[in-house]
Amino acid sequence: MNRRGALALGIGTVATAFAAGPALADGPPSAAPFAMNLYLWTQTVTPALFPLLGRLRAIGYRAVEVPIVRGTQQHLPALRQALADQDLACTTLSAVSQQADPSSSDPGVRRTALDTLKWAIDTSHALGSTTLSGPLYGTAEPPPGVPGPTPDARARAAETLALACAHAQPGGIRLCLEFLNRFEGYLLNTAEDTLALIRTVGAPNLGIAFDTHHAQIEEGGLAGAITACGDRLFHTHISESHRGTLGSGTVDWVAVFGALKAIGYKGRLSVEAFATDVQPLATSAHVWRDTFGSKDQLATDAFAFLRQHWG
Template identity: 35%
Template sequence: MTLNVKIGVSTWLWTSPFRAEEALGLFGKIAALGYDAVEIAVEDPTLIDIPTVKAALAANQLEAIICGAFGPSRDLTSDDKQLQRNGLDYIEACLDIANALGSRFFAGPMYSAVGKARMVAPEQRTIEWERAVSNLQTVCESAASRGLEIALEPLNRFESDLINNVDDLLRLIGDISHPAAKICLDMFHMNIEEPDPEAAIIKAGKQLIHVQVSENYRGTPGTGNASWDAYRRGLEAIGYQGVVSIESFTPANKELAAAVCIWRSLAESQDAFAREGHAFLRKWATGD
């Protein structure tokens, strides 16, 4: 049985931050490699000139996925209300971009700041959980007003102390209690946190609207020890028909590389990473 999915790749594989003037050249490369979709990582919304990016998408017949970057200044769980406000304002801008570029949702670990991993008292954990719920209810209303959804992504324990796996995220979505709250699963984080990735995908079920993949070491799909058969069985079981998108990062940007702890090149080149990853995913999707 062939998985009826589209194959995508993140702009982070080549560049950070993504700028609109890069769109035509980069999207042309992505389309030439055979991809169906591009996952646009929006670090700075002011760098995304909508007409320029929209024209580049159309010229290369690529679907757009919009994902976010949540550093310490964008934290919906912070004690500092200004940092919460920063996060909400940033998400609003990304929702506008998603809407303008025809994406159905905005994806990312928007419940808290990436890298916020601490041991805190249960009382503080409850406070931060409730802030995440309340702020994401606001986000869901904003998304729904544009006809969009949000795809919330669990992160591994080294990058978040709030949401690490599907069980955590299902609890959060239950507390948000809004139909716009959906799920994005990233294989890299799942390889750390999920004992049974097939079962985790099945638990996510129809709420899963986006999938990101890379190897266990963030490298080219098919070159590591990730349980690809288990992921495929899980996606087949729930009838997933969305995008499966490679997410890894360029070591050329030292700030980004440090943030994701990539201290060496993970492939011969970023183009080779994308080319070989695409070839593997096409075969994987058809069950070869």
């Protein structure tokens, strides 16, 4: 998804602020793989949203996907406790901005990007997440005067990501690069693009976050793209073609789940849907209409949908 304008990450380390917090872990996804992305309700998780965690747990979810934003850092200790109270694991997602672009030709911007990624990694660790996903490699549009992705830009992104992966390794954090469709991102649009960058970096904790919405637009076939990802597929966003109720759009779900099972996928299946009232995310992701009845009903139906297709 295009989160660059929607998430403004800060710089710094937060892990020490959580040293006395309850121990949480992302847990074994293969045992309880279904998660719900909180972007359907908010981009900034505050205590006002905590009652939702209980409702999602009651539906059957065992994990949630948490957007991490510098502006709500003060709520993170309470969020960790709220997750523990509901026995919910979490994964995290984030993005970078033009001022913190890992692929920038400006060394200062790349340093800021690395600091930003380190902050996101440290925050993920503090929340108990071992999976940080998103378009962590670059911004939505190329720099002025640059017609599109260049080998140099991808090489610079790889260099920055290698340093970020080294920072993440001691805490057991895996970085998952989410390729975006051409209307929301430019540097990586396909699984093939992303795998090439991952091979360049060469870090064992760097993999792919496969979003079915983006892949539906860009890939020639979803099953083939998933198969190509193989053991580098660390995380999956289960998202319909119109970003709403699963099964009511054009994604070939039989192909998706069949391919995931065929490669022995063990990561999370995280439901991702967007709503027009969550701004500026909805505008940056080009969501102009709600394609569901109610948010809680979408979450309920999505859990049943996953149970039907995954088991």
